Amino acid sequence: MKNFVVLSYGRRNEYQRAVFAVLSFWAWYGGDKAEVQTIIYTDNPDYFRPYLAGLPVQYELLTPGRLTHMRGAAQYLHRVKAVILEHVFAVFPAHDVLYADTDTFFTTDPAGLLARLAPGTSFMHQPEYRLQDAVRVFAAFGQQQYPERFLELLESAVFEVAGQPARFYSRQVAWNSGVLALSHQQASLPPDIRQVMDTFFEHTAWFVSEQLAFSLVLQHQTQLLSARPVVCHYWGRRQKRLMDEQLSILLRENFTQSLLAERLQCVQHLTLQWQRQVEVDRLREGSLYAFANRQPRAGIKYALKSLFKAPFSRYFVRRLLAMGRRTFYKTA
Template sequence: MNIIYLVFGNNMDNYQQVYFSVYTAFAHKNTEDRIIVVAEDPSLFASFQDKIEIIPISRAIIKEWEGKYQFFWRVKIKALQLVAEKYPLDSILYLDGDTFFYQNMDSIRDGMKNGQNFMHVEEGKLSALSSKTEKLMWKQMKGKSYFNTKIDDDSTMWNAGLIGISPKHFACLDLTLEINDAMCADGVTRRLIEQFAFSLGLNKYSSLKPADHVVGHYWGNKPEWNKIIGHFLKEIFMKNYSLDQIIERIREIDFTQIPIKVKESTSQRKLKNLVDQFYKNKKPIYIKK
């Protein structure tokens, strides 16, 4: 099985998140599992040496992968196609950086060997979802078909923080890409297009199952997790821990004590932005050459 991450751009928080998720993968993977990072800046993963595989991508490749409609998250689909072409016999388990393994992954590995596809968690039928983006998508696509895939009352949105694809169904990546591009061409609001395309494309080949019993996804509490991960990485690098020592530290973490989602107070955010706007630091002093 290939455990895959994708990271590009220059936001160091994104690279740190991948680092941490990779360490949690080491704590739960089998010796046969391969960890692959598709990265725009492969030099940032030099500390792993030969323990993971790095597939470098350039800014030009990223722009090419964005396609005719220059859709940002189309890159995720193309990255998985690249790995599928390189390793056509191995299952794909893709994870966003803001994830972590907290349980044994045998059920996912065995499921994919037997032809099962996975995504992180079912979010609900698009027709019943409540966010502004989802309501708009339903209004735009209701009753339409994209590559023989009809959008109806049963069309379901899954979270794409984890994507597990059996090698028996790699053709679903082609369908996912076609649906994604057709939605872009149709002018569908873009924020969740790639996620919905994966939901439809993978489910067409194998009724999707959730994987949240194995992998956590803290998209709803990134600020707190970024602080925790930053402190963790400082500790392990300052103390020059070996990989075995890092894995032991990972196993000591009680992941049940860190929320993966919190409801942010709108009033608090507005007040903070207002205070920051009025009380800015003044008269900075710099050293002189």
């Protein structure tokens, strides 16, 4: 059996993102549907029921007290994810787990990914950067103090993973944790991940402590593979605004009145269309950011990549020309 797990609480746009994530999974999933159930951890199960009617969904109620407990002594927001995975494996110890953040949706059949889960294999969304490069990466946002503390911690700290001492190193890679997939044979790892995460956050106060803990423990214990081929993850603020606008139009009352097959067909079509829009917007954002930081080659590269996916909009052309003139004027 497989559990597809989603965490969604607090705001209407979070609920809408979660609805689309769940529908996209079932719109594409081509495996044995009797072998999969969806579990939604939420403070508002009633919001989801009309949209997901007809699907095998179980709800876990998140009360304010339960959420406070899950965040731990430091009230670290992202700690909840590890605690949820612990709970899922405790309740369903023989079930594999696929977890997805609400700002994701599936763009092809995830059955192949689930079939590859094994004792020595796990999945996260995608690799992002080597830890030794983190100071440079986060210095661009004025946040270099966090990776500096983190790298200093790694130089001396010894952790416990699977009952054995474990060291982590700056040459290892930080992965994006928007998607996580673990086999039931790895059910003992989430408690270790939570403990590693608590140590990271206690010593660094770094908001990415959660994804670093998942990245390093899973790299230590398994072959870590990318789920990017099957999912679109729109974590950027601009991309979230884009998706929220479209979801608020899609998920109106008349949508819930459609048959399940019609809802899934509609969502499957939209996943490909919206994936392209998200990718184009991300490339355009990267182009403008590069020009703003006097990197014209990178700006041109991202602009051309976006052009291959969709024609330039008038707004983007105006912004691009303005940024380009400003960049070349400053470098002249």
